Every structure is written in structure tokens, then in C-alpha cells.
Amino acid sequence: MNTLVIAEHDNSQLKPATLNTVGAATKLDGEIHILVAGENCDTVIQSAAKITGITKVLAVDSENYTHALAENMALLVTEIADNYSHILTPATTTGKNFMPRIAALLDVAQISDITGIESIDTFIRPVYAGNALATVKSSDSIKLITVRGTAFEPAITDNNNAEIQTIESGDNFAQSQFESHQLTLSERPELTSAQVVISGGRGMGNGENFALLEAIADKLNGAIGASRAAVDAGYVPNDYQVGQTGKIVAPDLYIAVGISGAIQHLAGMKESKVIVAINKDEDAPIFQVADYGLVADLFDVLPELTELL
């Protein structure tokens, strides 16, 4: 049977994790369809049709989906779920919000945050902050899956030309309503898909000092991340948090500055290709996973690093 990928987007652009999710879907059998639910999201529908491997785009344009509210997404997807053996979406805050709701309405389990596909019913997922990998087999007729983007190669967007089918909007769930949002604006690449990530921890001391990391990110076209301690202390917004309960990143280069390396932080970055740690404590656990460790005061070395790049 076929697979449905639920696209993540902001009504103007597909989120990169959608492409990794399509990449995961290509490891299953059957055709791959993609659902684009949004409002005034025609450019997203067009770009979804270009993704290699997609045979059909299900498009629905309605104010019910402007902010991908879980209740409305669930009412929509449960209407079409029967046509699919697998339904996949990125394990982002959006997917994590609506997917379990769909699962419960369909009376099936959800398989969260998979990092591997063994067969059409058997998947690998990290548990205990990634300190163990569980291989699980699903007995449900529909497999509902959230996909860890960093674990799968993205599908390419070439000149595919998938059929676009407009579908009817589902009901509006009246008891919940979007009020407002406060988005972190940044010219930088998105944290979870950036090639270079430079993260700061409690050692940064305050929010202003993150300018030292910005200067390096500018030179390397990197994204800025943070530890929980840095976010809790208010140095940077919540969406910078890398870790077990924040974002998972796996860039080519991860630079951890003033971060001790708690398991909850490592869970979010230890699959990075090359890890650099800068910390003044030579016993900091971050050095146990770093390819290159520099024991130094960050305030001494960051300006010099910026200079040399």
C-alpha cells in the first residue's frame, strides 16, 4: 500500500525536514503521496509536486490549517488515513503536536522519532536520550511515524511533476483557536539543517556575549544553538535549545562553547560529523565526544577564532 507524508511548511515554503521525511518514505513500499494543508500555500503545493519520488500531492487550502492546529490536522488526516499503510511526518514540534492525536483517533500506536527503517513494519528509534536504540515492530494496520530528519538523506527537488489533487477541508474544531505567535527572526540557516552549528552554554555568561558566537557564525554561514541552561537563563530564545528535549542537529561541524556536555545535550548533537569543544574545564564531559578540544577561556579564544576564519 501507499505512504502519505504530511508536509511541514509555513504557507510559503516547505520546511527542509519534509524532504528528509520523503527520503525515509522511499525506504518503504508503494507510492508516496504528500499532503499540503495550509492557507494561501500555492507555492508550497507547487514545490511539493517537484519532489522526486512523489506521485501525488493532496492539496487543501483553508483557514483551518493556517497554523497547523493539531485538532484540525487530526480531523483532516483521519478522513484520508484509510488509503495508506504508512503516514509519516517530521518529528518537529508541529508533527509531535498533531501526530499522536491522529494516532489515538485511529486507535493505532505512534512510532516516535525514528532513525532507521528495517522493514515495512520494523523501525529503529532512540530511547533514554539516545543512550539506547530500540528496534520495534508494529502490529497496527496503519503505521503512524514521526521521522528524525537528521537520520535520513533528503529527497531531491528536481523537475518532478506530480499530480495535484485538491481535497476537501475537514471540520474546524471550535474549542481551540490560534491567538498569536512570537517568531524568532533570523537570517541564518535553520538550526536543524545548517551545515555548521555553533552553540553556547551557561559559560557564555549572558545574552550579549552570544555576539561572540554570531561573529563566527557569520564567517561560517552557521546557525546558533544553545544548551538548556543558556535558554533557561534567558540568554537566547527557547527555539535555540539543542538536546533530548529540544532540537536534534547533525551538522558537518558542531562547535560547543561553554557547554559541559550533559547527556541531555549530547542527545541532540552527538551525530554531528565533527565536534569541537571549547571549555575551560579540562574534565568537562563534552571533551569525551569532541574530535577537537580546546581547553581555554572562551572570552580569550573566540575573538582570535573569528579573526583566523
Next chain:
Amino acid sequence: MKILVAVKRVVDYNVKIRVNADNSAVDLANVKMSINPFDEIAVEEAIRIKEANKADEIIVVSIGPKENQETIRSALALGADRGLLMQTDEETQPLAVAKILKYVVEAESPDLVILGKQAIDDDSNQTGQMLSALMNWPQGTFASKIDLMDNEVNVTREIDGGLETIRLKLPAVITTDLRLNEPRYAKLPNIMKAKKKPLDIQQVSETGIDIKPRLTTIKVTEPAQRSAGIKVSSVTELVEKLRNEAKVI
């Protein structure tokens, strides 16, 4: 206003777990167990709502073996009013937990149910959303701020792009994120008092709820370990290595 809080007993977040020798599970023998940190935040939030005179009763519920009474007692020591253990020795996956919680919600009729966003053992991040779906209630997940009004609640949510505020009609389900509050420590007199607070026990097997796992664990393995690399002695050396050895800049 009645608030129900779900608390899970999990391996303490400081413990470095090991996979057992036959790769069937994580080794839980003699490992320190604690209340799931996100659930502690959920209990704290319920207490703050009560302290602000916006709620009159906080019930904590846990699902699992008899040892979970300790977890419930720790929530009672923080300030919850009474506890309920839905006892079972079977494995309970999120869908089953959500079904058991639905049973409790139907019996207790709370106006608000607060759960953690994620249990730090299975890292599923599902149960609250599932309960909300089964009740056909609105959901506010990953909350960093809860603003409770008479028949409504505004929930500020931590999302990948920043923050989002939604408005939900009560009754509703909310799941907590890290920034919602900083839980208090239980004071000794309160720990003593908690021993006298009511704690009911019901057998899940007597409810008739189907809790059969939908996922079978085939094996559990340890991930490939990363080994420590080298220490560089200067920024110059670091940049040189990144350029010529790692070739990432």
C-alpha cells in the same frame, strides 16, 4: 476547578543507563527512579494555580506497578491533594496510558489535565495528545505559560520557530515544557504530611481497558560510541586541523 496531573515513574535523569546483556531491554536493576522531570513541572504548575485560588483540588495519577506509590507520594509532598494509582505490572505504551487516563478523567471530571510533554525514558511525547483526542478535548502542548480564565485557558507553547499562544475552551489537556516553572523542593514536614494524604489504588485489570502493546520491542542496543579526539593547544592549531584534517571549513 479540579486539576488532574499524570506522573510517571522513570529512571532518574542523572543515571547513565546500560543495555542488558541479551539486548532485550535497558537494565533497570538497582537504578535510581524518580518522578519524570516534566511531570514535576506539571505538579508545580497545578499547585501554583491552586495557590492563586483558581483551583480547589489537585489529583495525581500514576499508572504502573506498586512502586509508583512513591512517585505519587512525592507529588503529594509538593502539594497535591490526593493520589490514584492505576496499578498494573504489564508494559503500558502511550496509547494504553491514554486510555487508562481517559477512564480516570471520566470518573473524576477534572476541568484541566496536565501531563509532561515527554517521558525521559521512552521519549515518546504522545500521551497528552492521545488523551486529548480520546476525550475530544482541545490540547495545549509544550506549554511555557498557562493563563487560566473562567472557561478558557491561554497556553503559550514552545515551537520550533519561537513561541505560539493558543486559546482553549475548558476542559482541556496541557503538556508542560521546561520553561513553564521551576519546581519547588518538598519540605520535610510536607513529606511527613504527604504520608497521610489519601492514595487510592485501582487494578487496571478490573477496568476492562485493552492495554495490549501495539509495538513489540525486538531488541535494544547501545548506539555506536563516539571516542574522544585530540586536544589542540591553540586557536591556530584548531583552525589548521579544521581546514586541512577535518576539511569542514
